[in-house]
Amino acid sequence: MRAYTPETITDAVIEQMSTTPDPRMKEIMESAVRHLHAFAREVNLTPAEWIKGIEFMTKVGQMCTPARQEFILLSDTIGLSALVNIMHDKTKVEEATSASLLGPFFREQTPKFEPGAQIAKNAEGSELALFGRISSAKGEPLPGAQVTVWQTAADGRYDIQTDASTMDCRGVFTTDAEGRYLVRTVRPLGYYIPLDGPVGGMVQAQRRHGMRPAHIHFLISAPGYRELTTALYIAGDAHLEDDVVFGASGDLVAEIKEADPACPIASLPSVHFDFSLSRESVADKLTGRVGADPGQITAGDVAAEKPYGSPPPGLAAEAETKKGGILAGLFRGR
Numbered sequence: 001m002r003a004y005t006p007e008t009i010t011d012a013v014i015e016q017m018s019t020t021p022d023p024r025m026k027e028i029m030e031s032a033v034r035h036l037h038a039f040a041r042e043v044n045l046t047p048a049e050w051i052k053g054i055e056f057m058t059k060v061g062q063m064c065t066p067a068r069q070e071f072i073l074l075s076d077t078i079g080l081s082a083l084v085n086i087m088h089d090k091t092k093v094e095e096a097t098s099a100s101l102l103g104p105f106f107r108e109q110t111p112k113f114e115p116g117a118q119i120a121k122n123a124e125g126s127e128l129a130l131f132g133r134i135s136s137a138k139g140e141p142l143p144g145a146q147v148t149v150w151q152t153a154a155d156g157r158y159d160i161q162t163d164a165s166t167m168d169c170r171g172v173f174t175t176d177a178e179g180r181y182l183v184r185t186v187r188p189l190g191y192y193i194p195l196d197g198p199v200g201g202m203v204q205a206q207r208r209h210g211m212r213p214a215h216i217h218f219l220i221s222a223p224g225y226r227e228l229t230t231a232l233y234i235a236g237d238a239h240l241e242d243d244v245v246f247g248a249s250g251d252l253v254a255e256i257k258e259a260d261p262a263c264p265i266a267s268l269p270s271v272h273f274d275f276s277l278s279r280e281s282v283a284d285k286l287t288g289r290v291g292a293d294p295g296q297i298t299a300g301d302v303a304a305e306k307p308y309g310s311p312p313p314g315l316a317a318e319a320e321t322k323k324g325g326i327l328a329g330l331f332r333g334r
């Protein structure tokens with residue numbers, strides 16, 4: 001019977017997990033265990049700190065609802081979402097507009113609008129036009145491309161934060177024969193990420209400001225092209241350089257022009273931005289987005305029907321055969 005040491009336990013875990021048939025799961029779990037163990041050794045993690053970490057993750061999970069995704073917020077505020085996004089963006093097969101984070105406020109079933117329609121229910125005093133062209137990486141216009149836009153309302157909050165039962169300041173538009181889009185909206189405001197949960201507690205304990213610069217999210221798709229998840233960041237915002245979720249980047253900064261002669265709605269201040277899409281590769285079909293509709297993630301979160309801890313029937317039978325019934329007996333007792 002071997003005795004584990006801080007140096008040998010990592011390999012013992014990896015050896016036991018080596019039966020994993022899925023090669024990608026095996027690779028990810030082995031690496032996760034190696035890095036987690038190395039982290040615990042590096043900081044000499046104490047039992048009290050370990051349980052505090054578990055309490056924190058438990059609270060993060062408990063804060064999640066169909067309208068709120070605290071785990072995505074955690075991933076965002078420690079830069080993991082941005083890292084995954086940047087790595088993924090480098091795999092596109094053609095040079096095209098950079099990706100940015102989808103974030104925790106995207107919602108499926110966003111309503112469709114005609115070109116030039118106003119997406120904000122209350123647009124008084126701060127109207128803004130967004131216009132431009134969607135093209136391929138080679139500059140060919142993409143007619144019929146789908147452009148989904150979402151942003152904060154005039155009060156600096158997303159609809160889902162105010163009333164999850166309605167949709168506001170979000171819409172799906174379709175490009176015209178020349179690949180053009182036109183959206184009427186309101187000026188987005190910079191905002192605090194939700195600071196009333198465990199992630200907000202972490203951010204405040206770190207004395208970070210918790211602000212995102214003003215931005216407008218875009219999700220753009222056309223058949224045969226990699227879906228573009230991105231956002232435009234409004235020039236002049238004080239937090240372009242220190243976005244709490246590390247999403248803002250220089251090439252996605254857009255200026256609001258008070259009287260752009262190119263704007264199709266002459267009376268409005270406007271943002272002009274042309275987006276280009278890379279061709280879709282086979283691998284792109286499997287990669288997904290960095291973010292999700294919170295409702296989709298929690299959709300399968302139903303109360304367990306089986307007794308707590310009961311193993312799958314096949315595993316119990318196997319345990320009975322292998323261990324002379326000891327384990328199976330334990331399982332039956334639950």
Ligand SMILES: [Fe+2]
Binds near residue numbers: 103105215217
């Ligand atoms: Fe946002």
